[in-house]
Amino acid sequence: MEMKPIRYNEKTKIFSLSTANSMYQMQVREYNTLVHLYYGANIGQTETAYRIVGRDRGFSGNPYAAGRDRTFSMDTLPQEYSGSGNGDYRINAIEAVHEDGSNVLQLSYESYRIRKGKYVLNGMPAMSGTEEEAQTLEIVLRDQGSDLKVTLLYGVFPELDVITRAVRIENRGTKKVEIKKAMSMEMDFLQSDLDFIHFHGRHAMEMMMERQPLSHGIQSIESRRGCSSHHHNPFAILCSPHADEGTGECFGYSLVYSGNFQCAIEVDQADTTRLVMGIHPYHFSYCLGQGEVFEAPEVVMAYSEQGLGRLSHIFHDAYRAHLIRKQWVNQKRPVLINNWEVTYFDFDEEKLYQIAKTGKEMGLDLFVLDDGWFGNRESDHSGLGDWVVNENKIKGGLPELVRRINALGMKFGLWIEPEMVSEDSSLYREHPDWCMRIPGRNPERSRYQLNLDISREEVREHVLEQIFQILDGSHIEYIKWDMNRSLGNVYSAALPPERQGEVFHRYVLGLYQMLERLLDRCPDLLLETCSGGGGRFDPAMLHYSPQIWCSDNTDAVERIKIQYGTSFAYPVSAMGAHVSICPNHQTGRTAPMETRGIVASAGALGFELNLSRITEAEKETVKKILQEYREKETLLQTGDYYRLTNPFQNQEYALWQVVSKDRSETIVEGVLLKCEANPRIRLIRLRGLQPEKMYQDVDSGRCYTGGALMKAGILLPVTSGDYQPVKFRFIRIEE
Ligand code: GLA
Numbered sequence: 001m002e003m004k005p006i007r008y009n010e011k012t013k014i015f016s017l018s019t020a021n022s023m024y025q026m027q028v029r030e031y032n033t034l035v036h037l038y039y040g041a042n043i044g045q046t047e048t049a050y051r052i053v054g055r056d057r058g059f060s061g062n063p064y065a066a067g068r069d070r071t072f073s074m075d076t077l078p079q080e081y082s083g084s085g086n087g088d089y090r091i092n093a094i095e096a097v098h099e100d101g102s103n104v105l106q107l108s109y110e111s112y113r114i115r116k117g118k119y120v121l122n123g124m125p126a127m128s129g130t131e132e133e134a135q136t137l138e139i140v141l142r143d144q145g146s147d148l149k150v151t152l153l154y155g156v157f158p159e160l161d162v163i164t165r166a167v168r169i170e171n172r173g174t175k176k177v178e179i180k181k182a183m184s185m186e187m188d189f190l191q192s193d194l195d196f197i198h199f200h201g202r203h204a205m206e207m208m209m210e211r212q213p214l215s216h217g218i219q220s221i222e223s224r225r226g227c228s229s230h231h232h233n234p235f236a237i238l239c240s241p242h243a244d245e246g247t248g249e250c251f252g253y254s255l256v257y258s259g260n261f262q263c264a265i266e267v268d269q270a271d272t273t274r275l276v277m278g279i280h281p282y283h284f285s286y287c288l289g290q291g292e293v294f295e296a297p298e299v300v301m302a303y304s305e306q307g308l309g310r311l312s313h314i315f316h317d318a319y320r321a322h323l324i325r326k327q328w329v330n331q332k333r334p335v336l337i338n339n340w341e342v343t344y345f346d347f348d349e350e351k352l353y354q355i356a357k358t359g360k361e362m363g364l365d366l367f368v369l370d371d372g373w374f375g376n377r378e379s380d381h382s383g384l385g386d387w388v389v390n391e392n393k394i395k396g397g398l399p400e401l402v403r404r405i406n407a408l409g410m411k412f413g414l415w416i417e418p419e420m421v422s423e424d425s426s427l428y429r430e431h432p433d434w435c436m437r438i439p440g441r442n443p444e445r446s447r448y449q450l451n452l453d454i455s456r457e458e459v460r461e462h463v464l465e466q467i468f469q470i471l472d473g474s475h476i477e478y479i480k481w482d483m484n485r486s487l488g489n490v491y492s493a494a495l496p497p498e499r500q501g502e503v504f505h506r507y508v509l510g511l512y513q514m515l516e517r518l519l520d521r522c523p524d525l526l527l528e529t530c531s532g533g534g535g536r537f538d539p540a541m542l543h544y545s546p547q548i549w550c551s552d553n554t555d556a557v558e559r560i561k562i563q564y565g566t567s568f569a570y571p572v573s574a575m576g577a578h579v580s581i582c583p584n585h586q587t588g589r590t591a592p593m594e595t596r597g598i599v600a601s602a603g604a605l606g607f608e609l610n611l612s613r614i615t616e617a618e619k620e621t622v623k624k625i626l627q628e629y630r631e632k633e634t635l636l637q638t639g640d641y642y643r644l645t646n647p648f649q650n651q652e653y654a655l656w657q658v659v660s661k662d663r664s665e666t667i668v669e670g671v672l673l674k675c676e677a678n679p680r681i682r683l684i685r686l687r688g689l690q691p692e693k694m695y696q697d698v699d700s701g702r703c704y705t706g707g708a709l710m711k712a713g714i715l716l717p718v719t720s721g722d723y724q725p726v727k728f729r730f731i732r733i734e735e
Pocket of ligand 1: 370371415482532549
């Protein structure tokens, strides 16, 4: 019997959401409480209400309606979206203060609606899905003591194995309500024997994977920096303790949002687990008057019964096809040369032209002019906010430089940092109140700059107008949109005191509006977003920019870890990765050109070095890197990515593999990190092939069954010297 993606059983009051390999169930139970039953493998027709067992655990109170029944407690029930002040003492999903100062929210089930197609959110990116691709379930809950209506939104993508969550909160009454916390989702597990995997980091060292078993109490990953941050990515995995790349249960949660976030997990008295994810409640409040609505951003959830590898494939497929803007899906990207590590601020139009010209000679497609081309930007002390070309540096102006570079047959790209202002700028002198700043206090600087208050429309418009003038005047096909500090002094001169808790979120909405406006006006523009590298590498930014600069760390060896961590949620086509000079500017390390090429071409390839200063042999290698990248680009963009080694455990070699969806082709690439005298035999097992089919090694001509490649493995070459590149390519032989 064919199963509908969303079913509601009127008799048992159970909702079942099913995808090809996963199922999600919840039930309307006693006193209209919406209880979470199950998320995991697709278990067919069985309804799992039997999993809910009421127990009197003492010190866990009971709702009034439960009368003398001490076994029914909000404190011990797995819930779908928990309120506050209602006897549930665990971390919760929503909090609000009513006009009378009370803070209780007791949410009861009211109604539901199922429809074809995927819901959309107002002013925030979210996955898209047509009527054939996705269905939406809306469940309406209402607070028992007020007119607050909470609609839980579920987007079900049956073929993708993805379920999305979001929440819409509406004040249907006449009294004001102040929302203090509104998480996008909650998930209660009946067990706690789970590992927590998350990705922490810092500037130039993003996405460091960490894994630990859950323990009693609350742990969380979060950002309070106004952006998703280098310091923790808005992505978390819970998995069975034995889960690895190929086996075990994994649950992934990815927040489509670019501001403050929190993913908090609590293991409670009964060894059950609750996870909530959404906007961080830190300095957050939202005043809802009569009829006003607040929407919480989307969380994309995926479940895999086949380990972390499959979990990543689900996210990659989902984001490639349903989040990245349509025209960039499976679209080849220009290979770029960026002048930042070549010149920093020290350039003129001739230097730039020469960089572009050498790039063209090597076969590159796009020249990107980075920081320093505008206002009085001689260093990072000044100029931000004045998006007018500095003709002292670029004589003849931008249109002339762009024209000359276009005449070489090269596209032109430009760096901007629209959300910032330098105190030494015309913008700041004219509008000192447009930056974030708390009246009566000195602002806190970071990289000598202040945040513009882009929650304000006039500020956004002023900046965009300048950018539009630049874009109208020259043929610019790529923009690198940067953001080089965390938010500080978060306060908007345009809002009254009681609304200052909205500024963090309004800033993010303002950012999305700017990006929408830019892309509406220039739909073919390729955007690469950036925040000092990977400080805003999140799914929402991916919606606007199909590639994101992964890290300011361009050292190939360090990049292996950064790109490894990034690959858990994000496709390799999203990771801006450049070949840079050696000794590397961040670490001083030297690695062969080919190795730098292998690592950078495991992402969206670019170059960031003076190509006229490298040796003739290195120039040949650059051409080879480029040629090989072009040959494998489609495979990289559309295939399944496998992490063959974990660089946090294996210090000897790092390997990854990409297999085409039809299993006819695969590449295995990586770096032999440490050279050994008299080396051991090192065999590596491939993944994702058809065991009974024959595959040929393109270099040696040798043939293997897919089974042999996956079970007997292939020999890694013996090389000399550290950081040696390794690569294989196998093609299926059609019998
Ligand atoms: C950030 C970016 C770099 C470069 C500089 C310019 O750090 O990540 O790539 O653009 O800004 O100031």
